[in-house]
Amino acid sequence: MENMDGLIENLGVKSGVLLEDIPKIDLYIDQVIQLFETxxxxxxxxxxxxxxTKTMIxxxxxxxxxxxVHNKKYTRNHIMLISLIYQMKSALSINDVKQVLDGLNERALQQGLNLESFYESYLELQQGNVGSFAAGLNEQAGRVSQQAAGMEDAEELERVLLIASxxxxxxxxxxAAEKLVDDMKERGREK
Incomplete structure (x- = not known):
């Protein structure tokens, strides 16, 4: 099996919109798209x-x-929220993403939440996740390798086992994320 460190490096796990990447001026939609593409x-x-894409936004x-948005311009807060949406939409339904972000949007809109501080916390957690992911992937690959040892066509079967795992x-x-969203919905109904 290929080197897991090489695989991790090729995934671009450190990619993302950092606070220092977000201009201090409002952006038009094409500029937002370019920021994310970069x-x-x-x-x-x-x-x-x-x-x-424009359609997604x-x-x-x-x-x-x-x-x-105001005057077709996106603020730093909008860009941080779009970044969160981008990350969440690959695992959650759009309705679930909306449920998760409703309270955050409300607090940010009313200026009761420093979204930059919240986003910085998210970025720190994200970096910690990269380290945990690398360690977990290497551990999982090791277990898979043990399971595939001695099988005919071991290399291909090892790859299939790793993918399935x-x-x-x-x-x-x-x-787990969906369950937490469901709990948020339930708590919202109880209020």
Whole structure:
């Protein structure tokens, strides 16, 4: 099996929109798209993949995943929220993402939440996740290698076992996130 450190490096796990990447001026939609394309360039699966499109942003706006823009310009807060949406939408439904971000949007809109501070906390957690991911991937690859030892066509079967194991792990994390969203919905009904 290939070197897991090389695999991790090729994933672009350190890609993202950092606070220092976000201009202090409001941006038009094309500038937002360019910022995301540049920030996530290393994380793209292939050259044709689009990180963010006008249609996506307009759908997020119509779905009220972030609070309204003014004069067709996106603030730093909008960009941070769009970054959170980008990360969450690969594992959660758009309705779940909206549920998660509703309170955050409300607090940010009313200036009761310093979104930059919240986002900085998210980025710190994200970096910690990269380290945990690398360690977990290496551990998982080792267990898979032990299971595949002695099998005919061991290299191909080892790869299939690793893929199946990673998908299972991904599903466990997704299900845990969905359960937390469901708990948020339930608490919202109780209020």
């Amino acid at each position: 920030s996530f360039a290393d994380a793209k699966r292939n050259e044709e993949e689009k990180i963010l 307009n759908n997020y706006a119509k779905g009220k995943l972030f609070y309204p 990673l998908v299972h792990t991904s599903n466990l994390y997704r299900r």
